[in-house]
Amino acid sequence: MIELKDVSYARLGAPDLEQAEAFATRCLGLQVAERSAKALYLRSDDRAHTLCYVEGDPQDQTVAFEIDDAGQLDAAAGTLEGLGHGVHAGTAGECAARKVKAFIAFKDPTGNQIELVVRPDRSGRRYFPTRDAGITGFSHIGLNTTDPRRDERFWTQVCNARVSDRIGDIALMRVNAIHHTMALAPASGPGIQHINHQVASNDDVLRSFYHLAEQNVPIVFGPGRHPTSGARFLYFLGPNNMVFEYSVGVDAIEDEASHRPRQFGFEPSSLCMWGSKPGGAIPLPPS
Ligand SMILES: [Fe+2]
CATH class of the missing domain: 3.10.180.10 (2,3-Dihydroxybiphenyl 1,2-Dioxygenase, domain 1)
Structure with missing residues (x-):
């Protein structure tokens, strides 16, 4: 293992x-x-x-x-x-x-x-960005899968990942107490589906929503809240169409022994309990 x-x-x-x-x-x-x-x-x-x-x-x-x-x-x-x-x-x-x-x-x-x-290097210097987005750290990754069940077996049987929840056949998997460190996403080939950074507060998510919109960064999902992990989120596009996510408030799995993965349907409400839908930014009012 x-x-x-x-x-x-x-x-x-x-x-x-x-x-x-x-x-x-x-x-x-x-x-x-x-x-x-x-x-x-x-x-x-x-x-x-x-x-x-x-x-x-x-x-x-x-x-x-x-x-x-x-x-x-x-x-x-x-x-x-x-x-x-x-x-x-x-x-x-x-x-x-x-x-x-x-x-x-x-x-x-x-x-x-x-x-x-x-033994990846740590830095003795405090993280100090030029733009304060409230980031507290790199937290998880979405990974493409051409066969969700096969890849769930690989990550959970060859490696130590545990399934925290599933959306359809998509596994959200943890390797420590955090609800998920990787999420599998169906795709036609390999690649990173999204890169998540945690932020400190709901305010940071919404502040960035306005900041990124002003910078003409395409918002692709959110602001919203995942019913799986409980996290409030915002997804947006970076260079070469890589999707980045900010989120805050991801659940921790307190009791490894008793946790059972929940099954969510493969539908937008399983991704956002507030009603945001993937793929569409909130339309801006005419100015
Ligand atoms: Fe995510």
């Missing part, structure tokens, strides 16, 4: 790093930790980075999860190889580029690029 502790970072290919930096700093509210000609490292909490844009193809998207130590990393590599997944052990240079002590890379059954990392 591969014991994932938390999501660690996302790495996104981007043809235009300046555009990515403008969005990350002026709209999303991340802090530039480091910038080179080919990469942009961004912070959202006390970690050294949680998002990295790398000059390249926007289809090149990777999610990393932290595991405990090198021994578990070796065991994970053996488990994955035994199941027929190709495993690449990170070179010293690749580890340095990810700010981790060690990592392995593989593809999940859908083909999503996953990295398992050991």
Whole structure:
């Protein structure tokens, strides 16, 4: 069993790093930790980075999860190889580029690029963005799936994910007490479906709704409230059509032993209990 502790970072290919930096700093509210000609490292909490844009193809998207130590990393590599997944052990240079002590890379059954990392760098400096969006940290990821039941089996049987709730066949899965660290989203191929940052309050969600609308950032869902996790949310588009989410108030699963996943129907009310529907921003009144 591969014991994932938390999501660690996302790495996104981007043809235009300046555009990515403008969005990350002026709209999303991340802090530039480091910038080179080919990469942009961004912070959202006390970690050294949680998002990295790398000059390249926007289809090149990777999610990393932290595991405990090198021994578990070796065991994970053996488990994955035994199941027929190709495993690449990170070179010293690749580890340095990810700010981790060690990592392995593989593809999940859908083909999503996953990295398992050991000892990701923390920063001694307080996270301090130029735009105050109220972000408290990188929290979860939506992952494309071409077969939700197969991929739920992979994440819950090969790895330690537990299903907190399901919407149709879509599993919202936790690897710690937080209601979900990953959500599977049906799609025709691999990729990151959305990237979530937690914010401190409902006010932050609504403040950003107005701020992002003013910046002409497309709002794709919300403001709303998920009946599954209880979180208030806002989804919006970043560079290369990546969906970002702010949310606040996600439930914690207090009692692992007694929690039973709830089944929600595959319908808009399962995604928002206030009535917001995916795909449409609230129309602005004529001015
Ligand atoms: Fe989410």
